[in-house]
Amino acid sequence: MTKPISYKRHRFPPEIIAHAVWLYFRFPLSLRLVEEMLLERSILVSYETVRRWAQKFGPTYARRLRRKRASRRDVWHLDEVVISIAGQKHWLWRAVDQDGYVLDEIVQSRRDTKAAKRLLRRLLKKQGCPPRRMITDKLGSYAAARRQIMPAVDHRSHKGLNNRAENSHLPLRRREQAMQGFRSPGGLQRFASVFSATRNLFVPPHSRRSALATHLHRLNAMAEWKSAAGVTA
Template sequence: MPKPVSYKRHRFPPQIIAYAVWLYFRFPLSLRLVEEMLLERGILVSYEAVRRWALKFGPDFVRRLKRKRPSRRDIWHLDEVVITIAGQKHWLWRAVDQDGYVLDEIVQARRDIKAAKRLLKRLLRRQGSPPRRMITDKLGSYAAARCHVMPRVEHGSHKGLNNRAENSHLPLRKRERMMQGFRSVGGLQRFTSVFSAVRNLFVPPHSHRSALATHLHRLQAMAAWKGAAGVLA
């Protein structure tokens, strides 16, 4: 079990810190908008304080969240999207499962076989077992990497099959516009690891189609977030 979150030397209560971090990663809000929303509640906090809280506590909270258990029946959808940082193109490689749950993502400078192999190896380490099937677009690097890393896994390669992975980029694109881009590769990697984990927690699975199921899922997600932050009432 990880150690409890430490809020030592922070003058604001843990509940406020956890709430500010949740706002920043859960919704397409800038730091200044989070500052304004807190002010509306009578909480005078600078956007710089929110930024520091997000950097410090975001990864800490996420480490305490339960991940979805992997299954050999899973289908991995893999895709990559270009992101420009300081005038240089980088590629965010992402894998999601059949429910749209983000399994892993990694920022790399290249879009080749070596980069695809690195993603697959990370996925196998993190998931503990290969999937039933892997679906990608027509990029040849995926097929070559699969032959080296998990040759027995079925591979589907078609533009129309991979909408789930392609759609998974949209929330991050929205955040990228709100934040006016990312300043560094490390900053992008740190942000997206927390952002996707929070999204995994709060966005209901596709099977939760009724309003009641969605409502219950969000209540459970908020309880899990507060538990990870150590602020349960």
């Protein structure tokens, strides 16, 4: 049984904390904008308090959210994006499946075969099985890593085939702009993990859905978020 989340020594009730953390990770809002939105609801809380809530409870909520079941029929789209932190380049390596669901992401200081191998090992451990196919851009590190980690998996490398992975970077780029950058690689890793888990929950798969189906999906997602936060609906 999952251990209940403790909100002891917090002045605000769990419902407000969970709502503030949801606003911060779900929408492209700065901490000050979250503070303003809470004030509109007569909730007087500082943006620094919202920051502390996000850092403390965000990872816990994300771990308690259900992950999509892995399948050997899945297709992994892998890509990396450069992010400058304190004047130094870092790369966020990300993998998404055929539906745009973020499988994993890792911040690394390298853009080489060693970094690609680390991503593949993490993916195999987290997913529990290899995919049917792996799609990347032309970076040679992916091919070298695949040959060593999962040589039986079909690999296609073509920039035009990898739009799904490249598009997955866009929401984080918008958040990076709203937050005026990240302060440390660890901070980026922690934020990206919670941000992607939240987005996985609330954004429907890339498929044709009716307006009603999308509405029901969001209602179910909100119920799961509250359950993960230990908040009564």
